[in-house]
Amino acid sequence: MAAPRTRRARAQRRRAKRVAAADNDLTTAEWTAIRDAWAGCAYCGVAAVPLQRDCVLPISRGGRYTLENVVPACRSCNASKCNDEVTSWMRRRRLDEPRFLLRQVEVVRTLRAQGVGEPPVTASVSPAT
Secondary structure, three states, X not given: OOOOOXXXXXXXXXXXXXXXXXXXXXXXXXXXXXXXXXXXXXXXXXOOOOEEEEEOOOHHHOOOOOOOXXXXXXXXXXXXXXXXXXXXXXXXXXXXXXXXXHXXXXXXXXXXXXXXXXXXXXXXXXXOO
C-alpha cells in the first residue's frame, strides 16, 4: 500500500519528526497538574469540555512539551491558534492577554513550589579525600 500523499498527511509526518527531535519532557503527572491548576481552557476559560495540550510557543517555532510551555486548551482555541504566536493571536481574538500571561506565570510558580516538574533528587557521592 502506498503512503498517503495528501497535504495533511505530509504535515502530520513533518510535525511528528519535529516532536520526536525536540526535548519533550512533560510527564502525564505534570499534564494532570497543569490541567487541574487551570481548571479549564487557559485561553477562553471554558470548563467541562475535553482539553488538549497546547504549546504556547508552537513546536513549529521551536517550542517543546514542557511545564513552562504547555497549557490546556479547548478544541476551538487550539485549532484557532494553530501555529500562531500566542500574544498576537489573543489580541486578534480579543482575549485578555495580560490576564493569561500573569496566570501562566502564577501556575508555573505554584506547580514548581509544589515540586511538580522537578527532577528526582539523587544521592550524590563525593569523591574520597
